[in-house]
Amino acid sequence: MALYLFQLARNLSFPDLLPELVLRSRNAIPWLGDLSTLDFSHAWTDRPFILTDPVREWPVYREWSTEAMLGKYGDVSFRAEAVDWPLKTYVEYMRDNQDESPLYLFDRSFVEKMDIRVGRDGHYWAPGCFGEDLFSVLGEQRPDSRWLIVGPERSGSTFHKDPNATSAWNAVLRGSKYWIMFPTSPSQPPPPGVFVSKDQSEVTSPLSIAEWLLGFHAQARATPGCAEGICREGEVLHVPSGWWHLVVNLSPSIAITQNFVPESHLAKVLDFLKTKPDQISGFHSDVNNAYELFAKKMRERYPEVLDKALGEMEKMHEGKKRKWDQLVNGDEEHVTKARGFSFGFGDEGDEDVP
Ligand SMILES: O=C(O)CCC(=O)C(=O)O
Numbered sequence: 001m002a003l004y005l006f007q008l009a010r011n012l013s014f015p016d017l018l019p020e021l022v023l024r025s026r027n028a029i030p031w032l033g034d035l036s037t038l039d040f041s042h043a044w045t046d047r048p049f050i051l052t053d054p055v056r057e058w059p060v061y062r063e064w065s066t067e068a069m070l071g072k073y074g075d076v077s078f079r080a081e082a083v084d085w086p087l088k089t090y091v092e093y094m095r096d097n098q099d100e101s102p103l104y105l106f107d108r109s110f111v112e113k114m115d116i117r118v119g120r121d122g123h124y125w126a127p128g129c130f131g132e133d134l135f136s137v138l139g140e141q142r143p144d145s146r147w148l149i150v151g152p153e154r155s156g157s158t159f160h161k162d163p164n165a166t167s168a169w170n171a172v173l174r175g176s177k178y179w180i181m182f183p184t185s186p187s188q189p190p191p192p193g194v195f196v197s198k199d200q201s202e203v204t205s206p207l208s209i210a211e212w213l214l215g216f217h218a219q220a221r222a223t224p225g226c227a228e229g230i231c232r233e234g235e236v237l238h239v240p241s242g243w244w245h246l247v248v249n250l251s252p253s254i255a256i257t258q259n260f261v262p263e264s265h266l267a268k269v270l271d272f273l274k275t276k277p278d279q280i281s282g283f284h285s286d287v288n289n290a291y292e293l294f295a296k297k298m299r300e301r302y303p304e305v306l307d308k309a310l311g312e313m314e315k316m317h318e319g320k321k322r323k324w325d326q327l328v329n330g331d332e333e334h335v336t337k338a339r340g341f342s343f344g345f346g347d348e349g350d351e352d353v354p
Pocket residue numbers: 147149156157162168170177245247248255257
């Protein structure tokens with residue numbers, strides 16, 4: 001079975017078939033040159049998009065290739081799923097493997113290991129449009145936020161949402177990545193082939209990427225809300241908070257990703273930290289109340305921004321309560337069809353009462 005699927009996956013011929021599919025798709029993720037901070041915060045924080053310009057200015061975009069990295073960092077160990085391997089061992093594997101789901105290098109300490117400077121005058125920097133990342137008020141106590149990602153063709157990430165309700169950008173330095181994404185909405189189940197527990201804490205996506213593409217891709221592409229696109233060398237893709245995404249490398253790739261909290265999603269992130277403490281991830285174990293810590297640091301640095309977000313959170317919960325009362329009082333109009341009742345957060349905060 002696995003071999004058959006693997007052959008089929010190979011026969012899908014990623015570089016040829018998928019771009020064509022995407023070009024013809026009404027789901028295409030918009031391609032923009034660049035965005036201003038204002039445009040991003042006013043119009044784009046909840047939409048995926050690809051920027052073609054900012055990454056091309058980075059020194060790491062000019063300098064990094066597998067060869068160049070091997071020369072400099074061949075003996076440095078990086079995390080690839082459950083193992084730590086010297087880069088030269090991983091690259092050897094990457095060049096040789098025939099695996100259906102290849103081992104993926106995903107390292108959160110690459111900046112320290114490679115002695116990289118992050119920032120405008122450094123080796124790379126966050127594209128300006130994303131504005132200030134509010135988790136930076138946490139300093140050393142912020143959760144994991146950046147990863148180096150390296151993998152061969154067919155490697156990638158199965159469906160997930162990014163941690164702690166953060167948004168992310170993912171910059172491709174070499175190779176290209178196919179993305180398929182879905183917003184979270186009260187009226188929509190998770191993407192086809194993905195199963196989520198009632199409190200959303202468990203996501204089961206039992207299929208490999210190749211199996212999922214073979215079994216569910218066509219259905220997923222016809223599902224309302226589906227967004228898909230190819231992020232090519234030198235481009236960066238925006239993953240809005242709460243969006244499901246599956247990613248597959250169409251050719252051997254090197255990428256950097258960073259998660260962040262834009263001001264317009266502060267309420268969402270605070271609400272996540274407050275109401276889903278069991279689902280928080282990436283904080284050091286000495287942080288035992290991430291919500292209180294983040295609120296305290298925000299109070300010190302940006303009291304007005306915090307107050308605005310706390311007000312939004314209150315409104316979100318009032319909305320929930322009002323709709324709950326309507327439901328309990330038998331207001332039929334507010335009971336949605338087959339999937340039950342929507343709390344009406346108006347975004348991925350929505351939950352369904354079964
Ligand atoms: O490049 C990829 O495989 C996607 C990475 C991703 O989705 C993530 O870091 O959350």
